[in-house]
Structures are given as structure tokens and as C-alpha cells.
Amino acid sequence: MAADAAEDVTPSKHRPSMASGENRVAVIGGGYAGLAAAVELAAKRVPVTIFEAAKQLGGRARRVVHRGMALDNGCHILVGGYHETLKLLERVSPVQAGDSPSLMRLGLELYVPGKFHLRAPRLPAPLHSLAGLLGAKGLPMSEKLLAIRFMRTMKGAGFRLAADEPVASLLARHGQTGAVARFLWAPLCLATLNTPPPSASAQIFLNVLRDSLYRARGASDLLLPRVDLSRLFPDPAAKFLARQGAIVRLGATVDAILVDGDRLLVDSGGVPTRFSRVVCATPPNRAATLLAAMPGLETVATKLNRLQFQPIYSVYLQYPEPVRLPRPMTGMTGGLGQWAFDRGALCGQPGLVGVVISGPGAHESMGRDAIAESIAGELATILPGLPAPRWHWVIAEKRATIASTVGLERPASETAVPGLYLAGDYTDPDYPSTLEAAVRSGVKCARLILERGIGR
Ligand SMILES: Cc1cc2nc3c(=O)[nH]c(=O)nc-3n(C[C@H](O)[C@H](O)[C@H](O)COP(=O)(O)OP(=O)(O)OC[C@H]3O[C@@H](n4cnc5c(N)ncnc54)[C@H](O)[C@@H]3O)c2cc1C
Numbered sequence: 050m051a052a053d054a055a056e057d058v059t060p061s062k063h064r065p066s067m068a069s070g071e072n073r074v075a076v077i078g079g080g081y082a083g084l085a086a087a088v089e090l091a092a093k094r095v096p097v098t099i100f101e102a103a104k105q106l107g108g109r110a111r112r113v114v115h116r117g118m119a120l121d122n123g124c125h126i127l128v129g130g131y132h133e134t135l136k137l138l139e140r141v142s143p144v145q146a147g148d149s150p151s152l153m154r155l156g157l158e159l160y161v162p163g164k165f166h167l168r169a170p171r172l173p174a175p176l177h178s179l180a181g182l183l184g185a186k187g188l189p190m191s192e193k194l195l196a197i198r199f200m201r202t203m204k205g206a207g208f209r210l211a212a213d214e215p216v217a218s219l220l221a222r223h224g225q226t227g228a229v230a231r232f233l234w235a236p237l238c239l240a241t242l243n244t245p246p247p248s249a250s251a252q253i254f255l256n257v258l259r260d261s262l263y264r265a266r267g268a269s270d271l272l273l274p275r276v277d278l279s280r281l282f283p284d285p286a287a288k289f290l291a292r293q294g295a296i297v298r299l300g301a302t303v304d305a306i307l308v309d310g311d312r313l314l315v316d317s318g319g320v321p322t323r324f325s326r327v328v329c330a331t332p333p334n335r336a337a338t339l340l341a342a343m344p345g346l347e348t349v350a351t352k353l354n355r356l357q358f359q360p361i362y363s364v365y366l367q368y369p370e371p372v373r374l375p376r377p378m379t380g381m382t383g384g385l386g387q388w389a390f391d392r393g394a395l396c397g398q399p400g401l402v403g404v405v406i407s408g409p410g411a412h413e414s415m416g417r418d419a420i421a422e423s424i425a426g427e428l429a430t431i432l433p434g435l436p437a438p439r440w441h442w443v444i445a446e447k448r449a450t451i452a453s454t455v456g457l458e459r460p461a462s463e464t465a466v467p468g469l470y471l472a473g474d475y476t477d478p479d480y481p482s483t484l485e486a487a488v489r490s491g492v493k494c495a496r497l498i499l500e501r502g503i504g505r
Contacts, residue, residue: 072503073098075315075324077303077339080108081484082472083330084286085137085491091293092140093495095503098324099295100317102302105279106287108332109449110484112279115365115442119277122444123363124390124403126240126378127152130260130268131485133492142285151276153377153395157181157269161380162431165232169269175200178262178269185233192229199223200262208259210252213455216242219251236380236387239407242453242481243359253453256479273377275395303331306339306469313468325503328494330472333451345465352460356475360413361449362406364424365392366438370399375431384427385412385420402428407449417443450482451475462493470494 074090076083079101087097105111113122127134138151157169157178165187169177182188182196202223210219216238220230235246241257242249261269274281287297298317306327307314314321329336337353340346364386374391381389385406392401404424406412412420421441429435451457451474459478462470472494477486 072096072325074326074328074498074503075100075313075322076328076330076472077306077315078108078330078332078335078473079103079106079283079297079299080330080332080473080487081110081134081282082474082487082491083108083328084283084290085133085488086328086330086470086472086495087290087295087491088137088141088286089492089495090498091290091295093499094293095499097290097293097295098322099290099297100301100303100315101297101299102331104300106283106297106299107279109446110278110281111283112277113444116440118398118401119280119396120365120392120403120442121274121278121363123361123446123449124388124405125274125278125484126388127272127274127484128261128268129154129270129272130264131272131483131488134485134488135272137488137492138282138285141282141289151274151281152272153275155271155273155377157271158376159233159236159380160376161187161232161382162375164382165228165380167233169266172266174266174268175204175263177266187232188228192227195224196229196233199225200258203255203258204263208255208263210255213250213252215247215455216249216251216254217246219254220246232380232382236382239387241483243361243407243450244453244481245408248452248454250453250455250457253457253479253481257481271378273390273395275397277396303339305342308343308466311467313466324468326468326470326498328470328472328491328498330491330494332448333473333475334448336471336473340464343466343469349460349464349471352458353475355458357452357454358448359408359450359452360445360447361408362412362420362446363444364404364406364421365442365444366402366404366421366425366428367440368400368402368438369436372400372402372432372435374402379431381427381431384423385410386424386427389428389431404428417441417445453481462490462497470497 073096076087076099159167167185169181238246301317303317305316312323313327333353337350341350377394379389386404388405390403393399472490474482474487476490480486
């Protein structure tokens with residue numbers, strides 16, 4: 050990473066470290082949103098400094114090391130419809146997008162052993178998903194036909210609802226109950242919105258269905274990381290930024306943003322630095338704290354403080370090396386686990402299984418060992434004769450995403466303070482809290498800055 054000469058020489062908080070004539074952008078937060086903004090700006094030769102509070106980049110999608118193994122803070126699924134994310138991966142590391150060393154591209158397949166199997170054939174969209182529904186195992190024909198009618202009705206309405214409502218009530222109104230709700234819609238809702246159907250926003254769910262199932266066949270492809278999440282994007286992004294001359298400051302928490310005439314001061318560790326533009330790309334609760342202290346932004350800070358969060362737990366279990374799951378991503382049902390990832394097939398870590406538990410549930414009041422024991426039992430029903438795992442590790446991300454609830458109000462990218470922008474997975478007007486929402490938000494802030502000009 051580039052040396053951080055401009056900032057660290059500032060002797061006192063009364064002497065901002067940058068000449069006011071210099072036009073530099075500060076990005077606060079080095080998750081996917083902040084990195085996306087920084088990469089877009091740096092690619093256009095705009096000088097950028099990233100302030101990241103943690104010792105590593107990546108935020109909520111990063112490598113964690115356990116027993117010397119590179120794991121992730123949570124197994125992530127990308128889909129072919131993540132256009133901005135894929136473009137960004139391509140920009141920082143041209144061989145990454147598509148079926149590559151970094152991502153395994155699989156046609157849409159939802160497989161819950163012994164219960165449900167939907168596989169989309171290679172047909173143009175939306176025929177592939179409708180044919181997949183028609184051929185699905187585990188659904189009675191009456192439910193398949195109702196599901197196809199539901200999809201066609203939603204398409205006819207342009208995937209727009211006159212008024213938002215819970216996913217559960219939309220599904221019930223359209224007869225989407227029984228196995229189709231249990232094995233298809235509820236798992237899709239939890240996997241994409243990380244919010245249970247009774248409280249999840251049907252409009253946000255329909256936005257996802259529109260983009261993944263109706264736009265193009267490849268949009269519904271599953272893209273599963275073959276490398277840890279830091280190697281997927283933050284590491285190549287940091288190299289790209291260094292090549293473009295950007296500055297990345299790790300372990301640099303921003304404590305305040307202050308307006309200083311026509312500039313903004315970013316205060317980290319008691320050292321204020323002057324910038325012409327600032328992108329605040331922290332999670333919403335941290336952004337709320339920074340914004341609450343700024344005149345004119347109290348209302349948006351209050352709105353951010355109203356956002357609710359949802360947890361995601363990740364359970365890693367190490368089995369003997371020959372153990373394999375039926376699919377790289379296998380569905381689970383009837384217990385705590387929702388999706389199991391075969392890290393041997395995906396990341397060359399034989400015998401290692403990662404299981405995701407999205408959203409709230411009984412596991413939140415259980416101990417880590419009890420959660421792992423329950424998951425091991427659930428896996429044993431998929432793989433009879435499975436031995437006990439050699440070790441397990443449970444990661445609880447209690448604020449994994451915001452809750453995509455009915456009528457969710459999100460802040461705009463531009464704020465009332467000239468030159469101050471908000472990025473982050475919670476700001477996208479259309480999408481749930483995902484990597485794609487984060488990347489879109491960062492790219493959008495960069496484009497707004499480029500359009501309006503970097504100087505004053
Ligand atoms: C376990 C888990 C599983 C997930 N699974 C999926 C999935 O399968 N598919 C998917 O698309 N999405 C998934 N997500 C969601 C996805 O990871 C997030 O939407 C995305 O990473 C958010 O990126 P972001 O840049 O908006 O925020 P963050 O990643 O939170 O980045 C914000 C950064 O700001 C830094 N920061 C905070 N305060 C300050 C400060 N004051 N000064 C400086 N820096 C600061 C933080 O350290 C952090 O690095 C998952 C998330 C989790 C946690």
C-alpha cells in the first residue's frame with residue numbers, strides 16, 4: 050500500500066494536514082462500498098485516501114484465519130445478476146469475473162437432499178426458471194402451476210406493488226403456501242433479504258426476483274467464491290489502489306467529520322485532514338454517529354438510527370478429508386442450518402463444511418457448542434454415517450445486514466452537506482443489504498463526485 054505521507058505529518062488538530070487548494074477525496078470505511086468508490090475514483094486518477102478502522106480491508110466480507118486456515122467471516126453467495134460487482138472484480142483483477150479461479154459459476158440449482166430439487170435448464174430467461182419450476186422435484190403439480198402463475202402475474206405488474214407488504218402476505222394472497230413456500234420462497238427470501246417472510250419487504254423481494262429470474266439466464270447463476278473473501282476483492286483492490294497512487298490507512302478510525310469553509314475535515318486519532326469530498330462508507334450505525342454531530346444532518350442520522358439489523362451465523366465443521374457434500378452448495382431444512390458449502394470442492398479445503406444460518410432464530414440463545422452439535426446432526430441426515438467433526442468454529446455476525454422490512458426508508462447518496470456522500474449496502478434504493486448493493490452505492494457516489502467535479 051502507498052505510504053501515508055500527507056496525513057501523518059500533521060502536528061496538531063489545529064493545523065489540518067492538507068493545503069486547502071488540494072483536491073482529494075476521503076473514503077471512510079474500506080468494505081466493499083468504500084473500496085468500490087475508491088477504485089472508481091482512482092481509476093479516473095482522482096487522489097483518494099481510505100480510512101479503515103480495522104487492521105484489514107473488507108468489512109463484513111473478509112478473510113478470517115482459524116487454525117492456520119483462511120476462512121471467511123461468513124460464506125457468501127454471489128449471483129450472475131451482480132453486474133456492478135462483477136465489473137469491479139474485472140477492473141481490479143481482469144481474470145476474475147465469470148467462471149474463473151476466483152468464482153465457481155453454477156446454473157441455478159436449489160437442492161435439498163431427499164426433499165426438493167429445482168434445476169434451471171439452459172434456456173433463455175425467463176423460460177429457464179419457469180421450466181425449472183415445472184420440473185422441480187418435491188412440489189405437487191398444483192403448486193408448480195400456481196407458482197408459475199404467480200411469477201407471470203408479478204411480471205405483468207412489472208414486479209411493482211401498489212403498496213409494500215410482508216413477503217408472507219404476498220405469497221399467501223397468491224396461493225404460495227405448502228412445499229413451494231417452505232422449500233423455495235422462504236429460503237430464497239432469507240438468503241437474499243436476510244429477513245424472515247413475515248416481516249420482509251415484498252417489494253424488495255420482487256426486485257430481486259425480477260433481476261435474477263427474469264432479466265437474463267446468466268443472472269440467476271450462482272457464483273460461489275473459490276478463494277477467501279479478501280482474496281476475491283479487497284486484496285486485489287488494495288493492489289490496484291496502490292498502483293493508482295491512492296493512500297490506504299488501516300487502523301484509522303474516523304471520529305468526526307467537520308465542515309471547514311468549502312472543505313471537509315476528517316478527524317482520525319485527533320488529527321484533522323482537509324478534503325474536498327468525503328464518502329462515508331461505514332455501516333449505518335457508525336455513519337449515524339458521525340452525521341449526528343453535523344449541523345443539518347440530524348434528521349438523516351435519526352433515520353439511520355432507526356434501521357434494524359439481522360444476524361447471520363456461520364458454522365465451520367472440519368470432517369475427515371474424504372467427506373464431500375452432494376453439491377458445492379447444498380440446501381438444509383428442518384433444523385438450524387439453511388445452506389451448507391463444501392469448502393473442499395470450492396476452496397481446496399477437503400472435509401471442511403461451512404453452514405450458514407441467516408436471520409433470527411432459536412440459535413441466538415444457544416451456546417456455540419450446542420449450535421455446532423445441532424448442525425452436525427443435521428448434516429448427518431444428509432450424509433448418513435458422517436463421523437463427528439474434528440473441530441468446529443461458530444462465527445456470529447449479529448449485525449450482518451440491515452433488515453429489509455416493509456416500507457424500509459433509506460437515505461440518499463447525497464447529503465445536505467455539499468461534498469459529503471453516503472455509501473454502504475443500506476443506501477441502495479432497490480436492493481437488499483448485499484455485496485451488490487454495497488458496490489452499487491460506492492460506484493454511484495464516485496460517479497456523482499466525478500459528474501459534479503472534484504474541486505470547488
Ligand atoms: C456473515 C455474512 C454473510 C453474508 N452473506 C452474503 C451473501 O451471501 N451475499 C451477499 O451479497 N451479501 C452477503 N452479506 C452482506 C455483505 O457482506 C454486506 O452487504 C457488505 O459486505 C457490506 O459492505 P459495506 O461496504 O456496505 O459495509 P462494511 O463491509 O460493513 O464496511 C464498512 C467498513 O467501515 C469501517 N468503519 C466503520 N466505522 C468506521 C470509522 N469510524 N472510521 C473508519 N472506518 C470505519 C468498518 O471497519 C468496515 O470495514 C453477508 C454479510 C455477512 C456479515
